[in-house]
Amino acid sequence: MYKIVDKKVLNDDIDFMRIEAPLVARNAKPGHFIILRVDDEGERIPLTIADNDEKHVDIIYQKMGYSTKMLGEKQIGDHVADFVGPLGKAAHIRDKQHVVGVAGGVGAAPLLPQLKAYKKAGSKVTLILGARNKDFLILRDEYEQFVDEVIYTTDDGSFGEKGLVTDPLERKLKDDETIDHVIAIGPVIMMKFCTQTAVKHGRSIDVSLNPIMIDGTGMCGNCRVNIAGKTFFACIDGPDFEGHEVDFDGLMKRQSYYKDEEHQCYIRLKDGR
């Protein structure tokens, strides 16, 4: 059992949690993720390590459906049944002059440690953070502490620019020749369009893929993704891949295979188990 030592509600959809998990914390690096089970009947769900110290691991999750909502019911002092990691390959921090990090919604959480690592490695960093509205722009203070430039977008214009993250990305890539790399983390559709934009302007781009996973150790093959026409397992070969090689449409289809079943679980939750 893994103890929840801190929890903050970031907005209606998104929580922050700090979990006591020394075995995960020991070797955790930016880009790594964990898999947890809320209780003994739960699914194994992957979440990115947002930060860690020697004993604790921070996660930031969006309450999408059954398992993340069950997790959201847990309070400080409660436990989760299983918590394993660090999983995946640590992010490859490239030697770059100026990196633009683009995040959509809860993607702000996995992007944070990577962008920090680029800053630490000496790159200039620009953040483009987008969300539905002002309340869903998370981790603004954390980012503003270190980024060189920040652009916010909201769908409804309640904060920053009105529109999608790809608009300022397009503009920046056109205007600023010092930019030599892009990282995009968020909904698959967002990563797909960011990749198109980056490719159009001749920049390299890393994206972080989030297929359905079970074990996270390369054993089941559920997480397979199509990269440059070849099959890879996102849990051991990723989750980060070079955007221009990713089959985003296939990934979106694979993510939605269990939609009806997920809905069934969710209904059950609303009906009180």
Place this chain on the structure above:
Amino acid sequence: MAANKTPRTKMPEQDPLKRTSNFLEVALGYAVEDAKKEAIRCIDCKNPRCVQACPVSVKIPEFIKQIMNDDMDGAFDTIYEDNILPSICGRVCPQESQCEGACVLGIKGEPVSIGALERFVGDYGMEKNLADTSVDEEKPQKVAVVGSGPAGLANAASLRRRGYQVTVFEALHEYGGVLTYGIPEFRLPKEIVNKEIDNLKEMGVTFVKNAIIGKSITIEQLKEDGFEAIFVGSGAGLPSSLGIPGENYNGVYFANEFLTRVNLMRSNTFPSHATPIKVGGTVAVVGGGNVAMDAARTAKRIGAKDVMIIYRRDKDSLPARLEEIHHAEEEGIEMNLLYNPVEIYGADYEVKAVRCERMKLGEKDASGRRRPLPTGEYKTFDIDSIIIAIGQKPNPIIKQNTMGLDTHEWGGIITDEKHMTSLDGVFAGGDAVTGAATVILAMGTGKDAAGSMDEYLRNKA
């Protein structure tokens, strides 16, 4: 001798029609009378070929004689000396190619049902709690075991018995390796696996779950943490793919995913357990081994109407245990032999059909089996999902994260005759070394390696 002509004593089984709608065990085991009746068939050969054919040399005629003489406790002790998992091996060993395959009675008639007798004795011992959990004089040295499959469990038991301080690290949230996430409940009830693990806990073996060696703790760090010898029994969990178009469509499962969803995540009880699964009405399973039979029979049990095996050789070449093939056929699994999938067709990214080439058998190949050859004729089967069960390779995580650990190109860890790897004090065994093999072989190397590790630790001390 009269014994030759007596037919084998049949083990009672669940009715095929009933059992395809439940996950209860299919084979129900001998009662005492059955066991004694079967034991009498053994002619107690002077040079028992069965013992030679057993990978861990269980003293078979001896324990059978003890059954005949009503000394069940003695029979258990006899087996336990060589095999600490008799209830499991009695159920899953490929007896027809080991002990029973060598039994002289098999030349003219039916061999003694050694597997059924082993299972009987194992279950008897389990019920009576006969397993010897005593430990020799305590030794201070710490030993780490990576993986809780049969190789790791056998290694841990052997070292603990010698008095070492043993910790087993397991990547998943349950112990047992393939015994837990791969082999289904209807063939090997999880209760049995759990009891074996409880025995080890009682002996004083420490178990740590959710610990991935190479990630959570590296081999190097285990050494820093004071583990003086390490055994790697990480298994062969990486699924092989067919390498044909359409393999990433929804509805294409690797057997590992499919079986893990059901066995480990209990998706057969969805939504009370939250992990979903779906196969639709018609399911194809590619492959002819135990994994394929397990996947096919599981698909039937979670509601598929029609389940077919697609295998590229003929029936005699099916590598699965005879009993599994027999049970699969009884349960209405259709055998499409001499077919090889060449493409999976889909619509809107979901499986719709699989196109297969008709094969014929040619000359024998290196494996001693006749090689399947293409004929240029094709057939397409309409399906709702397809499960790929054509083999597994060793798990890559330890190799990827351990400097200086030598492996074969196909991923197997290289060991010397003492089971030591290229790293001093790091030993390995089971499927991680051999590639996908059997429970008894994994157990055997785990136990052998324990002997070498004991020697290593004594020399070191």
